[in-house]
Amino acid sequence: MMSDTFNIDGQEIPFTPGQSVMQAALTAGVFIPHLCYHPEFRPHGSCKLCTVKVNGRPASSCTLPAAAGMEVESNTPEILDKRRSLLQMLLVEGNHFCPSCEKSGNCQLQALGYELEVFTPHFNQFYPNRPVDASHPDILLDLNRCILCELCIRASAEVDGKNVFSLSGRGITKHLIVNAESGKLGDTDFALTDKAAQVCPVGVILPKRIGFAVPIGQRHYDAAPFSAHVDEFKPTAASQGERS
Amino acid sequence: MNAPRKLKVATASLAGCFGCHMSFLDIDERLLDLLELIEFDRTPLTDIKHVGANGPVDIGIIEGGVCNAENVHVLRDFRANCKILISLGACSVNGGLPAQRNHLDLRDILKAVYSTDTGLASGTQVPNDAELPLTLNMVHPLHEVVKIDYFIPGCPPSGDAIWKFLTDLLAGQTPHLGHGLIHYD
Structure with a gap:
């Protein structure tokens, strides 16, 4: 073969x-x-x-x-x-403040930054105004960190059969939206057990109440680099x- | 034969918390080795008020972003007087925690803190004194204001990371921080 x-x-x-x-x-x-x-x-x-x-x-x-x-x-x-430049563009386009992010140490964007020795975002920061949606009882949705990879969209549609997420807008206005009349995650049938809740490579979809259960320093990409x-x-x- | 000239190093904290300076001191007894190679110009450790007042500085190290007019002034002063300028820590690299006010209106923030917050003495107003540097609408990382030569991310970067970076630089090689030393948090 x-x-x-x-x-x-x-x-x-x-x-x-x-x-x-x-x-x-x-x-x-x-x-x-x-x-x-x-x-x-x-x-x-x-x-x-x-x-x-x-x-x-x-x-x-x-x-x-x-x-x-x-x-x-x-x-x-x-x-x-070229990969460093792509990472830097992702870093300035959103609000990526690792010191205050619970995903730190488990984040693939961060781990890749370390892997490629990205010391600086280099470009001017966009500092976009993006909402945080805490309406769901079990999951926090922090859109400041979204990199539009569509993994949650794909998982919700293809595995969960729920179509909870989608993208809206074009170009620089493109953003993740929630499929509910109110636009709030709490008004969907999204569940912690959904595949879509497990696949976010960054800190957008976060299970509540376990933020720092695993301390910084003992996390997924702490012991060994992404590669x-x-x-x-x-x-x-x-x-x-x-x-x- | 004369010993090589010691490099002059200046440091300052702008919109930072001095955590990076504390971390710098965390290189512990290696400070003594470092002092064989460098001498300090303006830093919070000396009492020199102006960077470069005693001649050009080789390496400037700045912690914290730029949040007010005085920060801009000090940063430009450093750039004008330092051959190499290093941005030290998360706040200087991407604005960090202070920059999380950037999506809010400055007037609203000042009002919330100085006039509508509970527990304020009656008559409290937003401070307005010519002695106070004006607050900028947004907090900016250093490299948006002046050219920065090197960046050390981290909140704060560990003493080991700062040591590795500086010793690489002093040895005349491109500084590298491998896995475990490079951190954004």
Whole structure:
């Protein structure tokens, strides 16, 4: 089955037909930065953190089907610089104040910032005025940190069958909305057990009353950097089957 | 042979809490090693009032963002007198906690604190004295006001992170903070 290979930064990566460059890389234990990718969902290709150069042209590794003989550049100074700029743009577009965020240490945006040594947001801060929705009894919705990865939207629609979330607006006005007449999460059938409550890579969807149950310093990305968690992102049989 | 000239270092806290300065002191006895290499110009530890008053400064280190007119003045003074300017800590890097007022109207905040809040003495008004620096509408990170050469994020950055960064810099190499030293919180 595994007969074909392609090449990432000089390393031969085997793949099965239908696998994306990202899936094959993760299966082989090679980390490619990502935020909107999740092993249980179809690729989205929106965050562009997984951008690589394939035969000299940039592409999103999560949406690009692997093909035999590809020459992929990932950990090059040029690509890493582009990924840093993307992270910096995400950081200034929202309100990302890690010292007061309960997701700190469990946040993929933060962990990627550490991984890529992003010391500064570099650009001018937007400081947008975004609401916090505390109407749900079990879940806090803090839109200040939303990066529009659509994982909660995908999870609620595809797994939970509830369609609780959606995006509204275009361009810089695009934002996450809640599917209720009032726009409040408390007026939906959203539940803590929903898949959509488990997939937020940043600190938007937060279960209430457990904020600091695990202390800072003992959290998911404290012991080892994001790239060392590559096994958690390996594709599942189900996610591979979803690709055509 | 003469020992190499000691580098001059100046520090200041703008819209910060002095936590980063406390963390700087957390390098503990390594301060003695550091003092073999540097001498202090204006800092809260000396009593020098103006940065660069005794000649050009090699490294300026600033904690806290910019929240009032005096902060802008001090920051520009540092930039004009320091060869290398370092932004130290979350507030100087992205505005931090003080910047969380940025989506609120300044007039409303001042009114809430000085005239409508409970427990105020009768007749309390929003302070308005020429001695007081004017508050800015928004809190800004340093790099939005002047060119910053290096950034050390963290609330506060640990003593170890500050030590690693400074020793890399003093050794003439690009500072790196590996996993465990780089922190935004």
